[in-house]
Amino acid sequence: MQLSDGLNYYYFSGVSAAVYLTTCWVFAAVRWFHTCREPKEHHDYLFPDRKLLVVIYLCASVLLPYVLNPASPSAWMLWKSYFPGTYYFYGGALFFCFFGTVKRWERWRKTVHFASVITLAAMLPLVLNAWLPNGIMGADMTRIWYFVIAAVGVFMMGYCGVAMWQTLRWMRETRDENYSNPDDFSMEFARRVWLLPVVMTLLVWPPFLFDSPVLMAAMNLLLSVFNVVLLIFVLPAWRRQAIVVETEETVEELAEETTTEATIEEREQKIIKEIEHFVRDEQGYLDAHLKLENVVAHCSYSRSYVSKVFQKHLGGFSHYVNSLRLSHYDHYMDNHPQATKETAAQESGFTSYNAYYKAKERVEEEN
Numbered sequence: 001m002q003l004s005d006g007l008n009y010y011y012f013s014g015v016s017a018a019v020y021l022t023t024c025w026v027f028a029a030v031r032w033f034h035t036c037r038e039p040k041e042h043h044d045y046l047f048p049d050r051k052l053l054v055v056i057y058l059c060a061s062v063l064l065p066y067v068l069n070p071a072s073p074s075a076w077m078l079w080k081s082y083f084p085g086t087y088y089f090y091g092g093a094l095f096f097c098f099f100g101t102v103k104r105w106e107r108w109r110k111t112v113h114f115a116s117v118i119t120l121a122a123m124l125p126l127v128l129n130a131w132l133p134n135g136i137m138g139a140d141m142t143r144i145w146y147f148v149i150a151a152v153g154v155f156m157m158g159y160c161g162v163a164m165w166q167t168l169r170w171m172r173e174t175r176d177e178n179y180s181n182p183d184d185f186s187m188e189f190a191r192r193v194w195l196l197p198v199v200m201t202l203l204v205w206p207p208f209l210f211d212s213p214v215l216m217a218a219m220n221l222l223l224s225v226f227n228v229v230l231l232i233f234v235l236p237a238w239r240r241q242a243i244v245v246e247t248e249e250t251v252e253e254l255a256e257e258t259t260t261e262a263t264i265e266e267r268e269q270k271i272i273k274e275i276e277h278f279v280r281d282e283q284g285y286l287d288a289h290l291k292l293e294n295v296v297a298h299c300s301y302s303r304s305y306v307s308k309v310f311q312k313h314l315g316g317f318s319h320y321v322n323s324l325r326l327s328h329y330d331h332y333m334d335n336h337p338q339a340t341k342e343t344a345a346q347e348s349g350f351t352s353y354n355a356y357y358k359a360k361e362r363v364e365e366e367n
């Protein structure tokens with residue numbers, strides 16, 4: 001189809017593209033240079049996806065030929081293909097990068113590398129075709145590549161869907177099964193961004209499928225607004241609470257006392273007794289939503305000390321609590337042979353039998 005009926009149309013298309021590209025550059029600059037006031041050694045903890053976000057938004061710079069010449073067929077093909085060809089890969093990679101890092105799930109890197117190779121193979125010919133003076137693709141190859149981009153876009157939708165599903169699993173674990181520190185895995189942030197790929201689907205496909213610069217111009221402006229909103233979402237340190245509390249408490253406690261090895265041992269033994277008294281003796285582990293903060297409230301020392309004692313002597317908070325729950329489950333089944341597994345699990349501090357089964361697998365792996 002014709003890209004324009006006149007100069008004004010080209011002007012509007014170029015301006016909308018320039019607005020989008022400018023917001024991408026601003027996003028990358030702000031995300032890179034804006035950091036919280038915490039020490040630099042904590043930046044990777046607070047913002048695990050920061051570097052990847054910057055790279056992704058700078059990748060939009062390859063679209064510059066369309067901003068400079070919206071009448072160019074090769075530049076138009078690159079621009080309309082960029083969004084279905086890359087956005088789902090970006091979404092899946094960011095989900096895996098942020099939440100996979102939080103959960104210490106190292107396999108996310110392999111999945112991202114695999115998907116990036118496919119995306120690069122699909123987009124590189126279009127980039128070269130738009131940037132090189134004479135291009136590298138004829139009309140027939142351009143038509144074939146239209147279907148290549150469509151296929152890659154659908155494939156990446158599946159890839160992003162897997163990332164969303166995995167993130168949803170982690171959200172449920174954090175909410176129901178207490179596998180991780182609630183301050184470490186930000187449920188609020190996860191809820192805010194989890195459905196973003198679904199929203200993006202309504203924007204990125206219509207201009208490509210209908211080959212419509214008008215729809216593309218509208219999408220450029222909407223994506224520009226989206227970039228600003230997303231930047232506001234990602235700027236806060238969503239994992240800040242735990243590290244700020246721990247840092248402040250540690251500084252205060254180190255200023256109060258100079259500890260010797262004997263003092264440390266005496267303090268740790270006292271904390272262990274307080275933990276065991278509340279969690280084991282008073283059966284605090286039967287609370288299905290027990291948190292580390294609940295235990296700290298029954299101890300004489302701060303969260304940082306209690307957390308260290310859990311890690312050093314008791315295998316970690318989740319491991320210790322779930323071990324007690326598993327033992328309680330076995331005793332409950334022995335004393336109540338007619339009880340269902342679901343009932344026994346709930347009476348032992350698990351939210352469900354499924355939570356019990358997953359906790360058992362994890363504890364056995366850690367032992």
